Amino acid sequence: MAGFPSTDRCDVAVIGAGCAGLSAAVRLAARGQSVTVIEEAPRLGGRATAFDDRPSGRRLDNGQHALFGCYRETYEFLRAIGTAARAPLDSTLSLVMADSHGRTSTLTCPDWRPPFHLIGGLLSWEAIPVIDRVAAARMAGLLWRVRRDGAARTAARVSSRLTVSEWLRQQGQPASLCDWLWNPLAIAALNQDPNAAAAQPFVRVVGELFGPSPGASSIGVPTVPLDELYAAPAARFVEARGGGVIRRTTARVELDLSGRHRVAVGDRMLSPRAVISAVPWHAFGRLWNGSVPAQLAAIAGNASRMSAVPIVTVNLWLDRPVMTHRQIGLVGTEFHWVFNKDVGCPEGERQDNDSGCLYSLVASGASSLLRLGNDELAARAERELRACVPGAAGAVCLRALVVREARATFSLAPDAPPRPATVTPIPGFFLAGDWTDTGLPGTVESGVLSGHRAADAAMIGL
Ligand SMILES: Cc1cc2nc3c(=O)[nH]c(=O)nc-3n(C[C@H](O)[C@H](O)[C@H](O)COP(=O)(O)OP(=O)(O)OC[C@H]3O[C@@H](n4cnc5c(N)ncnc54)[C@H](O)[C@@H]3O)c2cc1C
CATH class of the missing domain: 3.50.50.60 (FAD/NAD(P)-binding domain)
Known part of the structure; x- marks a missing residue:
C-alpha cells in the first residue's frame, strides 16, 4: 500500500x-x-x-482561498514546511470594492497604531457618506477592548444569541458601512449571511483582523x-x-x-x-x-x-484582461469577490494554453445558488462581472467552469x-x-x- x-x-x-x-x-x-x-x-x-483543468492546462483551486496577517498558526505551519513565501502578505490593508453601478472605491488603512489605522481609513473612505463615517469611530471602543483583553475574550462577552446583523445594529453601524464593509467581511469570513450567522465569531474575526497590529488585516493570496x-x-x-x-x-x-x-x-x-x-x-x-x-x-x-454551508465558484476565461487589481469585493451582488488569477503568479509560471485571462468569481453562503445549472450560474457571474467591473463590458467570455463545494463550512x-x-x-x-x-x-x-x-x-x- x-x-x-x-x-x-x-x-x-x-x-x-x-x-x-x-x-x-x-x-x-x-x-x-x-x-x-x-x-x-x-x-x-x-x-x-x-485539480487539473485539462482544457486550460492549469491546476485550479477547488475555490479561491485568502489568508490574512492574523493567521498566526497558518503562517507558522507554512514556515515549518518552507512555503510561507508562496502566500505573501500585503504590507497593509487595501480593499477595492465595486457595486453593480460600476462604482469603485478603495479602503486604505494607513500604517497607524490600531485602532487608529481602521478608523483613519474609514473616516477618509469616499464610498461612505460623510455623515455615516463618524459611526466608524464607534468601533474604536471594541478594538481598544481587544487590545486590552484579546479577541477571544472580547468575543466571548458578546451574547451568543445575537446574529451579526443584530450586533451591527446595536453598534449603531449605518447601512452604507454595512453594505460596503461589514457585510462583505462577514460573508467572506463566516461564509454565511450576516442575518443568519452568530455575532460571536464575527467579533472574534474583527478583533483578530483590526485589533493587534496593522499587518493583521493584510491579505495573503497564494501564488501557487x-x-x-x-x-x-x-x-x-x-x-x-x-x-x-x-x-x-x-x-x-x-x-x-x-x-x-x-x-x-x-x-x-x-x-x-x-x-x-x-x-x-x-x-x-x-x-x-x-x-x-x-x-x-x-x-x-x-x-x-x-449543518453545512456551500461556496460556489465560477471561473471565467475572458479574451482580454479586464482589471488590474488582484481582487475586487462586489457590493450588493450574488457573487461576492472576483479574483484576477493572473496577478501575483510569478513570471514563467502561468499555465494557460492561450485559453484567455482567468477570473474566479466566488459566492459564499451560496445555498440559493447551489441547485442552479452551470449555464445559469456562469451567466449570472458574467453579468455581475460586467456590471461591477467596467473593463469587462466588451470582453468576450471564452469558457466557464463552475465548482460547487456543498459542504464548504459549517453553519455558525x-x-x-x-x-x-x-x-x-x-x-x-x-x-x-x-x-x-x-x-x-x-x-x-x-x-x-x-x-x-x-x-x-x-x-x-x-
Ligand atoms: C471553496 C472554499 C473556499 C474557502 N475559502 C477560504 C478562505 O478564503 N480562507 C480560509 O481561511 N478558509 C477558506 N475555506 C475553508 C477552509 O478550506 C476549511 O476551513 C479548511 O480547509 C478545513 O480544513 P480541515 O482540515 O479542518 O478539514 P478538511 O479540509 O475537510 O479535511 C478533512 C479530511 O479528512 C478526510 N477524511 C474524512 N473521513 C476520513 C476517514 N474516515 N479516513 C480518512 N480520511 C478521511 C477528508 O477526505 C478530508 O480530506 C474555504 C473552503 C472552501 C471549500
Whole structure:
C-alpha cells in the first residue's frame, strides 16, 4: 500500500489530510514522533485543494482561498514546511470594492497604531457618506477592548444569541458601512449571511483582523495552487522524517479505554499510541469500526446536527484582461469577490494554453445558488462581472467552469450545536478540524490551530 510505513506501530495516527491533519502531523514529525496520516480521497488537502483543468492546462483551486496577517498558526505551519513565501502578505490593508453601478472605491488603512489605522481609513473612505463615517469611530471602543483583553475574550462577552446583523445594529453601524464593509467581511469570513450567522465569531474575526497590529488585516493570496502551498510539501515533510501518508484509504477507529487504540486502514491494522481525528463534522459518525464509543456519543450527536454551508465558484476565461487589481469585493451582488488569477503568479509560471485571462468569481453562503445549472450560474457571474467591473463590458467570455463545494463550512447560526474540545473523554484520542472549538469560523486558520492543539495535547501522553 503506497505511503504505508514499514511497521504497523507508530506513535500517532492522524486521520484526514486537510490543513488540520497535516499541520498536526508536521508538528509531531518535527518533534521526532513517528506519524501516519490516512486520507480517504485521492488528493491531499481536503477542502483546500487543487485539480487539473485539462482544457486550460492549469491546476485550479477547488475555490479561491485568502489568508490574512492574523493567521498566526497558518503562517507558522507554512514556515515549518518552507512555503510561507508562496502566500505573501500585503504590507497593509487595501480593499477595492465595486457595486453593480460600476462604482469603485478603495479602503486604505494607513500604517497607524490600531485602532487608529481602521478608523483613519474609514473616516477618509469616499464610498461612505460623510455623515455615516463618524459611526466608524464607534468601533474604536471594541478594538481598544481587544487590545486590552484579546479577541477571544472580547468575543466571548458578546451574547451568543445575537446574529451579526443584530450586533451591527446595536453598534449603531449605518447601512452604507454595512453594505460596503461589514457585510462583505462577514460573508467572506463566516461564509454565511450576516442575518443568519452568530455575532460571536464575527467579533472574534474583527478583533483578530483590526485589533493587534496593522499587518493583521493584510491579505495573503497564494501564488501557487493550494496543494503546492501546503498539502504536498507537508506530506514530504512527514515522509522525510520517517512517517507515512496513505491516500485513497478510509480509516476506521477502534478505541480502548486503556489506551490500546487500533486503526483499520484497508486490510492493515495500526496500533498507534495516540489517534488524532482530523475529519470534518459530517464524517465523524462513520469513523468507527462498529458503533460510536459511548463516551463520544454527545460529540457525535452534536456533529450530526451541524449543518453545512456551500461556496460556489465560477471561473471565467475572458479574451482580454479586464482589471488590474488582484481582487475586487462586489457590493450588493450574488457573487461576492472576483479574483484576477493572473496577478501575483510569478513570471514563467502561468499555465494557460492561450485559453484567455482567468477570473474566479466566488459566492459564499451560496445555498440559493447551489441547485442552479452551470449555464445559469456562469451567466449570472458574467453579468455581475460586467456590471461591477467596467473593463469587462466588451470582453468576450471564452469558457466557464463552475465548482460547487456543498459542504464548504459549517453553519455558525446562534442555535448551532456546541463545537467539541481537542481533548476527549477517551485517553489518547484527540480531535482536530476547523469545526472543533477554536472560536474561529471554518477557516484554514481554525483548521491549523486545531491541528497544532491536537499535536500538543497528544505529545503530553507520548
Ligand atoms: C471553496 C472554499 C473556499 C474557502 N475559502 C477560504 C478562505 O478564503 N480562507 C480560509 O481561511 N478558509 C477558506 N475555506 C475553508 C477552509 O478550506 C476549511 O476551513 C479548511 O480547509 C478545513 O480544513 P480541515 O482540515 O479542518 O478539514 P478538511 O479540509 O475537510 O479535511 C478533512 C479530511 O479528512 C478526510 N477524511 C474524512 N473521513 C476520513 C476517514 N474516515 N479516513 C480518512 N480520511 C478521511 C477528508 O477526505 C478530508 O480530506 C474555504 C473552503 C472552501 C471549500
